[in-house]
Amino acid sequence: MTLELEKMPKQPGRLKIQKRADLVTEEIKQLITQKNLRPGAKLPMEKELQRLFSVSKSTIREALKSLEVQGLITVSTGPTGGATIIEVPLERTFQLLQNYLFFKEVSMEDIYAARRLLEPELAAGSVPFLSDEQLDALEHNIETCQPTSHEPSRLVRQRQADLDFHDILAAANPNPFLRFACELINEMLRRLVVFSTQTPPEEHAKFGCANVKFHAEIAKAARARDSERVRALMRAHMEEASQYVKRLDGRLDGRLILDSEMAPRLRPLS
Template structure:
């Protein structure tokens, strides 16, 4: 392939390799070695998009209120639009997420991880919505919240547990309405959920970790809560 590209563009081998490496860094291709190796076009990973977006937002004055104002507009429409397309597999995944995120533990680290895993509920709904742009926006915000939100170290575990109980209740109500294929009720419940969640984040002094993200931080996927509630 490299020889064909050299001939096509009239450039040297090193120039082609530099160009391919640049495309790989941008997440547009992967390069494999060996006799059958070469460049393969791939879908740009969400994590890569987050890296570019967060490094842009590093120079902007974005607050948690700004993010939840956007979520309040987007999440109700995303959830309502997903309702007709939810399958039994989606419903089982939503049920398992609610079960895993019940705040039965008082370990502060696990409670914070559970709040991150709560976002998986929203990603499951997003996966059923046929609108690719709306789906992308919501998943992008969820990824930012997972990776970049930090809470005050002085927050009592009971506060995190209360947040978790409220999320579990909202998610349970959303699941019931979705099973009934009541898109309008899902929209209403999700809007109320966003209002309540925003209030909890403010109470818990949730802040965006305003920093640049390195490539090395994108190598591992976001935290996924393991099964069990201990």
């Protein structure tokens, strides 16, 4: 009759015993927080990390993989290779957020309900901070959108350029959280919106023209540093766009975002 109490009884829900690899991941994350490691800083190489945490190759590999998926590091081979801390890319964050939203059936109206609230405030807040280059970029963007052929591929392209306008405004805003929220919405619209093939291309062209008109007015007001007018114009713009999207039967394609889609897209300027 043996008396064995070594086995740790399962604490109901309280403290989950993590896997070794996950513990290593945590240690490294704490290291980043505590030593305030900035982008560009390098982690020790795999061999040394193995030694440091007394784990095997595959375990340290899983830990690094976890950090890589989280967008906190990149790993490269070669003599100067290994893990390097990076600033988490927006696209990666968008991808991970879309994993969450994938199961939620988000409609276009849902997105615009938030966009209507955020964009006017974002735009108004950006006005005092817009550089001359950014103001130029806004105006140049409008020219790019101007000629509207009815060819489907051009229509899609125009919608992309429309969103670039909003990204330029976002880039100038000093509030990183608001900026993030709006950039996220822009990214969702850019990548996930699909329109019914039924609607005639003329309707799409009308949508594009209406956008250009508003963008031109907004750019003008922005150049005049009139924050309140920009806010009002953007509010009207969002209101109208929301209506158009509804008429054109725009929908969000509920799918997971793949790494291969995240090709480095052209960043306006910042």
